[in-house]
Amino acid sequence: MNKEFDIIRRYFKKTVSNAILGIGDDAALIVPSSKTELAISMDTLVSGKHFFADTDPYKLGYKSLAVNLSDMAAMGAKPRWAMLSLTLPKILAEQNEVWLGDFSQGFFELAQTYQIELIGGDTTSGPLSICVQIIGEVAKGDALRRSGALVGDDIWVSGCLGDAALALCHEKQQMVLESDEIDYCLSALHMPTARIVLGQKLIGLAHSAIDISDGLMADLGHILSASNKAATIDLVLIPCSSVMQRVIQRPFALDCLLSGGDDYELCFTASKSKHKAIEVLSEELSLPLTCIGEIIQGEGLIVKDADGNEISMEKTGYDHFRS
Amino acid sequence: MNKEFDIIRRYFKKTVSNAILGIGDDAALIVPSSKTELAISMDTLVSGKHFFADTDPYKLGYKSLAVNLSDMAAMGAKPRWAMLSLTLPKILAEQNEVWLGDFSQGFFELAQTYQIELIGGDTTSGPLSICVQIIGEVAKGDALRRSGALVGDDIWVSGCLGDAALALCHEKQQMVLESDEIDYCLSALHMPTARIVLGQKLIGLAHSAIDISDGLMADLGHILSASNKAATIDLVLIPCSSVMQRVIQRPFALDCLLSGGDDYELCFTASKSKHKAIEVLSEELSLPLTCIGEIIQGEGLIVKDADGNEISMEKTGYDHFRS
Numbered sequence: 001m002n003k004e005f006d007i008i009r010r011y012f013k014k015t016v017s018n019a020i021l022g023i024g025d026d027a028a029l030i031v032p033s034s035k036t037e038l039a040i041s042m043d044t045l046v047s048g049k050h051f052f053a054d055t056d057p058y059k060l061g062y063k064s065l066a067v068n069l070s071d072m073a074a075m076g077a078k079p080r081w082a083m084l085s086l087t088l089p090k091i092l093a094e095q096n097e098v099w100l101g102d103f104s105q106g107f108f109e110l111a112q113t114y115q116i117e118l119i120g121g122d123t124t125s126g127p128l129s130i131c132v133q134i135i136g137e138v139a140k141g142d143a144l145r146r147s148g149a150l151v152g153d154d155i156w157v158s159g160c161l162g163d164a165a166l167a168l169c170h171e172k173q174q175m176v177l178e179s180d181e182i183d184y185c186l187s188a189l190h191m192p193t194a195r196i197v198l199g200q201k202l203i204g205l206a207h208s209a210i211d212i213s214d215g216l217m218a219d220l221g222h223i224l225s226a227s228n229k230a231a232t233i234d235l236v237l238i239p240c241s242s243v244m245q246r247v248i249q250r251p252f253a254l255d256c257l258l259s260g261g262d263d264y265e266l267c268f269t270a271s272k273s274k275h276k277a278i279e280v281l282s283e284e285l286s287l288p289l290t291c292i293g294e295i296i297q298g299e300g301l302i303v304k305d306a307d308g309n310e311i312s313m314e315k316t317g318y319d320h321f322r323s
Numbered sequence: 324m325n326k327e328f329d330i331i332r333r334y335f336k337k338t339v340s341n342a343i344l345g346i347g348d349d350a351a352l353i354v355p356s357s358k359t360e361l362a363i364s365m366d367t368l369v370s371g372k373h374f375f376a377d378t379d380p381y382k383l384g385y386k387s388l389a390v391n392l393s394d395m396a397a398m399g400a401k402p403r404w405a406m407l408s409l410t411l412p413k414i415l416a417e418q419n420e421v422w423l424g425d426f427s428q429g430f431f432e433l434a435q436t437y438q439i440e441l442i443g444g445d446t447t448s449g450p451l452s453i454c455v456q457i458i459g460e461v462a463k464g465d466a467l468r469r470s471g472a473l474v475g476d477d478i479w480v481s482g483c484l485g486d487a488a489l490a491l492c493h494e495k496q497q498m499v500l501e502s503d504e505i506d507y508c509l510s511a512l513h514m515p516t517a518r519i520v521l522g523q524k525l526i527g528l529a530h531s532a533i534d535i536s537d538g539l540m541a542d543l544g545h546i547l548s549a550s551n552k553a554a555t556i557d558l559v560l561i562p563c564s565s566v567m568q569r570v571i572q573r574p575f576a577l578d579c580l581l582s583g584g585d586d587y588e589l590c591f592t593a594s595k596s597k598h599k600a601i602e603v604l605s606e607e608l609s610l611p612l613t614c615i616g617e618i619i620q621g622e623g624l625i626v627k628d629a630d631g632n633e634i635s636m637e638k639t640g641y642d643h644f645r646s
Contacts, residue, residue: 026397027364041350044408046449085367126369150626240491
């Protein structure tokens with residue numbers, strides 16, 4: 001018990017100004033703005049499943065918040081409050097100067113970037129696992145849902161895809177990367193950038209949105225299922241980093257691009273009439289936004305190669321999507 | 324992946340009527356009432372730490388929500404929405420007919436009692452761990468905090484204390500209970516009753532409140548720390564079940580009563596002028612509410628025996644409180 005309260009006081013309790021009551025009572029108290037809806041999500045990262053046990057705790061703190069911010073981005077919501085439930089092996093709690101200090105620094109560095117306040121949670125001992133819950137605000141009726149895609153919509157993605165998955169392939173020794181390539185890909189894996197500003201700017205532009213956490217195929221697939229639509233995308237249009245371009249012919253690389261997880265870019269659909277506005281937004285944010293295909297009537301997702309031929313999805317992780 | 328969505332669809336996705344958007348998008352969407360504050364808390368139960376790995380999943384589903392409801396009760400809030408992050412060993416996911424069916428039944432049975440809607444969360448594989456996050460509403464300024472205790476306040480507790488801890492002692496073979504005693508105590512341990520209605524009725528009556536999850540000494544201690552007050556309580560006044568009365572002389576029993584966790588009764592303080600009103604409330608709710616002591620000036624918690632002598636707390640788990 002002693003340790004739990006020490007840990008909370010030392011590493012996680014900060015003065016809050018956007019909450020009525022933060023850490024330290026049976027519950028936190030907040031007053032949302034009256035004209036907003038609250039967007040709420042939670043994501044758990046489990047050691048050995050979502051990260052290697054020896055991952056730098058600073059990056060882990062950062063990422064555990066980033067993946068939740070990405071959900072807010074995908075709704076077009078402004079993230080405001082977070083809760084953290086940290087399950088920690090005794091050995092890490094005992095090394096707390098090192099591990100907890102770094103973890104909380106990574107968490108709060110990202111939190112401060114967006115003025116997000118940690119208002120509660122708990123700490124317990126057990127196998128390493130991090131559960132973050134996030135609450136954001138979005139004007140009533142404005143939230144970007146998965147279900148709004150319309151026939152004729154352009155399909156867009158932000159940034160580049162597949163680099164985090166390349167890093168995982170490298171760490172699993174499925175692929176050998178050069179040292180500068182590794183650094184770039186590991187950074188994509190460990191410190192993803194949630195597209196918070198983009199998400200909010202897409203309100204009024206996009207019909208639907210999702211963040212790419214399970215891979216493009218799976219996540220675009222969620223938009224299609226929720227919207228009861230089909231899509232065609234062009235493989236050559238999918239935005240690739242220079243690293244991905246260099247390795248694209250190697251085994252696993254195409255899987256990484258199409259089905260790799262952990263990108264945390266946004267995939268969204270918008271009317272063709274918004275094409276120009278989205279290009280302007282891309283410049284304004286200095287963030288590549290790439291149109292990769294189109295929403296069509298029907299069911300399923302068709303990926304076409306450079307010659308316009310349909311690519312068999314058995315090869316490219318389509319099974320992930322079939323879930 | 325396939326399994327994750329199957330599990331969510333099959334066991335956890337219910338139609339929501341109090342949320343704008345429930346399970347199935349990047350975030351849930353809710354619109355709180357405009358005159359309320361939102362009370363938010365989260366609690367994680369870890370296998371081997373908070374429950375034995377072979378605990379009946381129905382009871383686990385029930386308890387994982389109950390302990391969170393208890394936090395709402397302690398704030399006087401009306402619980403409305405819940406999120407669930409379930410980390411599940413593959414073997415349990417594969418036996419899902421048995422384990423997940425029972426777990427979700429226990430969870431939803433309690434949720435329905437209070438019209439609480441499950442609006443999101445996630446499911447992942449890993450060591451068994453259950454993180455529930457709960458959101459409740461309370462009229463602005465009405466929430467019962469730990470910090471409001473005043474000198475001269477009566478100290479009250481609901482129900483009986485220590486029975487859940489007796490069950491744990493029995494399971495750890497520190498104490499032998501008769502079979503009818505075991506059933507009673509195990510029920511207190513596995514299916515605690517969150518004092519939701521009591522919490523809401525205490526608004527306007529109580530100055531401070533907390534739920535007893537870490538034991539009376541520790542949790543009353545939190546009220547004292549947060550309120551900068553001291554307290555005296557009379558051991559003989561602490562409400563005991565007939566089982567506790569029978570075993571109170573045995574080793575560990577007094578520890579269970581004073582410092583046992585998992586009671587989930589409320590401890591609250593109220594002006595003496597509310598004494599009669601609280602007795603009336605007790606009758607109205609058919610729930611014992613017992614005045615066990617008084618808030619005084621100073622620091623610390625004094626427990627007195629039947630003769631009015633101070634009991635040394637080294638014997639009774641006071642160290643828990645010293646955290």
